[in-house]
Amino acid sequence: MFSSTFKYLIIIILIIIINYIGLIFSLDSIDGLSFSENITDGNSIVISSSGFVWPTPGYNTITSNYGYRNAPTSGAGTFHSGIDIGAPTGADIIAVFSGTVTYIGFSGPNGYTITISDGCYTCNYSHISPYFLVYVGQFINQGDLIATVGPKNVYGVPNNPYKDSAGNPTNGATTGPHLHFSLKMNGNSVNPLNYF
Ligand SMILES: [Zn+2]
Structure with a gap:
């Protein structure tokens, strides 16, 4: 038993x-x-089926879509070449895909901008902080912190034609802090939302 x-x-x-x-x-x-779980500010990063990660962890609101629109402010084009993501000044911006930094500077209506390319895809992160965290020629890994969302007003840009209603110079043609994210595939502008 x-x-x-x-x-x-x-x-x-x-x-x-x-x-x-x-x-x-x-x-x-x-x-x-x-998926690889890089953590930025406590938000886990999810890679989409096309292999991209969302550039602003914790901020997912599209305030302006890709395509034709009524220009929200003088100097902003009627064809919107990217998406606008609402996020406050100082919010983290991470690399959507790995690639090399090909441009850093003040790019007209896009304001302070970083361009990253992997040879096939090229993307711009615009209206960012002028305190750059990366440099031209640097290789960036997907998910790396590359910038923060910039302020609406920036000072000291020579011949900056963009101003708000109070006459203060702005970070490109912008009405408030946000990330403008645009994407090209083999040189052709595409809707970034098709890749997330
Ligand atoms: Zn925009």
Whole structure:
């Protein structure tokens, strides 16, 4: 009697151990297959099916879509070449894909801008902070912090034609802090939202 109960006990314990080991391995393989989990400000980064990551962790509101529109401010084009993502000054901007920094500067209506290219895709991060975190020629890994959202007003830009209603110079043609993100594939402008 005792020995048969003991045998059952041993079998149950073995089943539990085997299941536990199986669980560990299955969790490991799921984790390895899913997505890399870089953490920025406590927000995990999810890579889309096309392989891009969202540039502003924690801020997902599109305030202006890609395409034709009524220009919100003088100097902003009627064809909107990118998407505007509402985010406050100082919000993190991370690299949507890996590539090399090809431009940093004040780019007319786009204001302070970083351009990153991987040879196929080229993207602009615009209306960013003038305190640049990267340099031209630097290789950037996907998910790296590359900039922060800039202020609406910037000072000291020579011949800056962009001003707000109070006459103060602005960070390109902009009515408030946001990220303007534009994307080209093999030189052709595309809607970034098709890639997230
Ligand atoms: Zn825009």
